[in-house]
Amino acid sequence: xxxxxxxxxxxxxxxxxxxxxxxxxxxxxxxxxxxxxxxxxxxxxxxxxxxxxxxxxxxxxxxxxxxxxxxxxxxxxxxxxxxxxxxxxxxxxxxxxxxxxxxxxxxxxxxxxxxxxxxxxxxxxxxxxxxxxxxxxxxxxxxxxxxxxxxxxxxxxxxxxxxxxxxxxxxxxxxxxxxxxxxxxxxxxxxxxxxxxxxxxxxxxxxxxxxxxxxxxxxxxxxxxxxxxxxxxxxxxxxxxxxxxxxxxxxxxxxxxxxxxxxxxxxxxxxxxxxxxxxxxxxxxxxxxxxxxxxxxxxxxxxxxxxxxxxxxxxxxxxxxxxxxxxxxxxxxxxxxxxxxxxxxxxxxxxxxxxxxxxxxxxxxxxx
Amino acid sequence: xxxxxxxxxxxxxxxxxxxxxxxxxxxxxxxxxxxxxxxxxxxxxxxxxxxxxxxxxxxxxxxxxxxxxxxxxxxxxxxxxxxxxxxxxxxxxxxxxxxxxxxxxxxxxxxxxxxxxxxxxxxxxxxxxxxxxxxxxxxxxxxxxxxxxxxxxxxxxxxxxxxxxxxxxxxxxxxxxxxxxxxxxxxxxxxxxxxxxxxxxxxxxxxxxxxxxxxxxxxxxxxxxxxxxxxxxxxxxxxxxxxx
Numbered sequence: 001x002x003x004x005x006x007x008x009x010x011x012x013x014x015x016x017x018x019x020x021x022x023x024x025x026x027x028x029x030x031x032x033x034x035x036x037x038x039x040x041x042x043x044x045x046x047x048x049x050x051x052x053x054x055x056x057x058x059x060x061x062x063x064x065x066x067x068x069x070x071x072x073x074x075x076x077x078x079x080x081x082x083x084x085x086x087x088x089x090x091x092x093x094x095x096x097x098x099x100x101x102x103x104x105x106x107x108x109x110x111x112x113x114x115x116x117x118x119x120x121x122x123x124x125x126x127x128x129x130x131x132x133x134x135x136x137x138x139x140x141x142x143x144x145x146x147x148x149x150x151x152x153x154x155x156x157x158x159x160x161x162x163x164x165x166x167x168x169x170x171x172x173x174x175x176x177x178x179x180x181x182x183x184x185x186x187x188x189x190x191x192x193x194x195x196x197x198x199x200x201x202x203x204x205x206x207x208x209x210x211x212x213x214x215x216x217x218x219x220x221x222x223x224x225x226x227x228x229x230x231x232x233x234x235x236x237x238x239x240x241x242x243x244x245x246x247x248x249x250x251x252x253x254x255x256x257x258x259x260x261x262x263x264x265x266x267x268x269x270x271x272x273x274x275x276x277x278x279x280x281x282x283x284x285x286x287x288x289x290x291x292x293x294x295x296x297x298x299x300x301x302x303x304x305x306x307x308x309x310x311x312x313x314x315x316x317x318x319x320x321x322x323x324x325x326x327x328x329x330x331x332x333x334x335x336x337x338x339x340x341x342x343x344x345x346x347x348x349x350x351x352x353x354x355x356x357x358x359x360x361x362x363x364x365x366x367x368x
Numbered sequence: 369x370x371x372x373x374x375x376x377x378x379x380x381x382x383x384x385x386x387x388x389x390x391x392x393x394x395x396x397x398x399x400x401x402x403x404x405x406x407x408x409x410x411x412x413x414x415x416x417x418x419x420x421x422x423x424x425x426x427x428x429x430x431x432x433x434x435x436x437x438x439x440x441x442x443x444x445x446x447x448x449x450x451x452x453x454x455x456x457x458x459x460x461x462x463x464x465x466x467x468x469x470x471x472x473x474x475x476x477x478x479x480x481x482x483x484x485x486x487x488x489x490x491x492x493x494x495x496x497x498x499x500x501x502x503x504x505x506x507x508x509x510x511x512x513x514x515x516x517x518x519x520x521x522x523x524x525x526x527x528x529x530x531x532x533x534x535x536x537x538x539x540x541x542x543x544x545x546x547x548x549x550x551x552x553x554x555x556x557x558x559x560x561x562x563x564x565x566x567x568x569x570x571x572x573x574x575x576x577x578x579x580x581x582x583x584x585x586x587x588x589x590x591x592x593x594x595x596x597x598x599x600x601x602x603x604x605x606x607x608x609x610x611x612x
Binding site for chain 1: 452454466474
């Protein structure tokens, strides 16, 4: 045991004395969460919108004026036909189109209600959601002004439609995603680099000649990264709760347990990479290309898996991050318990066992 | 095998696919002997050594080190040997003291033991001012001396040195060999590979490997007589030419 503690101590010296790895370990998670958090912020400013006004009456003019004078929107064009909506969006500047129905004022007076359609460009789902909320509240304000002193209130009904991405994903989607990326990066890349570093410097040979067996060497190298990754996970969760006011609906204990499982999964991948890569450089490239890209592109973090072509959907199944994102999204956003994510959990456990088994086998071959 | 033999090698062979890196070599090394293991790059020295220290499995043949079979009792072998590789074997980002504590620790030395030994080592090498500085900041010659002392920390019966003086200046090499002799006089068996033929003269016996085989094995004096030359360098050249 003493031996083991000595080993871990030495590993911490390595980490704490290397500025680069310190930054990757602690600077990066914070920077990433902040970047993603503020880039996907709820604030909008001067968003360009277009108007499709079929009635051109007093009420629609007043509403358009209200929107034009708010600091959130600037009206960048009037179109006269539904067919023009999509081309307008495709140009990319206009983020929303307001479509007033025919006879808006007349409907308001005779039927006490009128409809306006809010179309938003949902390629950026978070902005789209925010835009429709803001427009919605402007409409509501106007409705209240109209109704002052009226017995039978008028009703303006906004009908929101997301263009390009009808199933709007949650605003808080980025937290599970960023957490997954960081845990993958820290656990897999940092361990594979630290193991290959010993190989490159020749100290691995010294360790293998010592009475420590290969298994102890690897566990000794991995344990510090498990601890650091858990700290990272906690930091990310705290940041998202306190800085971004993200609610964590489910059990924190389950969240912690699932995160630890994913960390071990990523570590086993890191060990696997280190058995194949001969140099630190190779380990880093393999981690980036082999792990980071698939995690970012195929895990469903940024691009919804359901809208991928079938072959990519199938490939996404072998990416651990996909299952982890499903799990923590469930726990954080929907507040589900293990009863809902046991299948994904089992898949992660299975993958972890597989990776560990494979690395043990590869590691032995290398020693021959 | 006689009791005095610390290393006993019989028909040791290592093949990588079709390539025979070590071809049926046999030799023994006695207690307290300084045994030089020479050969050109790629002659199979390092591969042979790796089999003796238990990190590579022989394809055929047998070897006992410190009385234990390397195939069946690798763990016992590891406890009784020290190893210093041609690449630097300490951690540059740890201080001298931290390196001592770490390596003492993985060999299972008690804290008291480690404390005592590191103090003795620091005194012996005159490292008082540098004990707390990072190994990376030391000159290469110093590093090698510290590495040697660290490899001796757990009192191994045999120490394997894989080109320990590569890139070191002549004066430090000389000092290094003095350390080697000191350990040999204490009864430690020294197994050393080297490129430098002048260093071969310092060995009690040398073996010269060419293309995986041991082509000569004797005292430097006898070898020079046998090849009718007056330096080990010429022995080596003559031998290599004959084989070609």
